[in-house]
Amino acid sequence: GAGVSQSPSNKVTEKGKDVELRCDPISGHTALYWYRQSLGQGLEFLIYFQGNSAPDKSGLPSDRFSAERTGGSVSTLTIQRTQQEDSAVYLCASSQMRGSPLHFGNGTRLTVT
Amino acid sequence: GQQVMQIPQYQHVQEGEDFTTYCNSSTTLSNIQWYKQRPGGHPVFLIQLVKSGEVKKQKRLTFQFGEAKKNSSLHITATQTTDVGTYFCAGIQTGANNLFFGTGTRLTVIP
Structure with missing residues (x-):
């Protein structure tokens, strides 16, 4: 595709439920990032994938959060037992390689009720 | 851990005035990138700086990377209403992999 695609664009879930967010990066981009942005706030780094290397998970806020990237392309971010403080926009971005400019998707707005 | 701070957090200017945002890192950066996020949108890449100085x-936009590669600035001359948004710097710590974003500066331009 022409850009980074994220789905769903909006997700409302009940506290305690699990959610899965999907990111389709730009074809050929080896680097993929997940960020979280609360309303009016900055971008909080979550996780970084680079090619076949082990991901950098240092930004994941708790063990309820996990992410995987299959075949070096599509990535899913899973949040288990969601809490209200998980409510935010989750942004995915890809780049050609480490250090290259990031191309962001439109994000998934997660609301935990 | 790496911290990237930006000042000011907010800036309101009259249309036609100049605007500057400053980015400061606690560690040396291998490069610095700048992004603009319009209200309701996602960050869009503006530019990348790699070399010291x-x-x-x-x-109308001028970007600088400090000599020590720890700070950067974005200056907008004669702001226009289309400049409205939040400007983020982002950098990779030397030897690290992930890209950390600054705290951002939200610019409001009053027509």
């Missing part, structure tokens, strides 16, 4: 211009 580098200066780049894009029309």
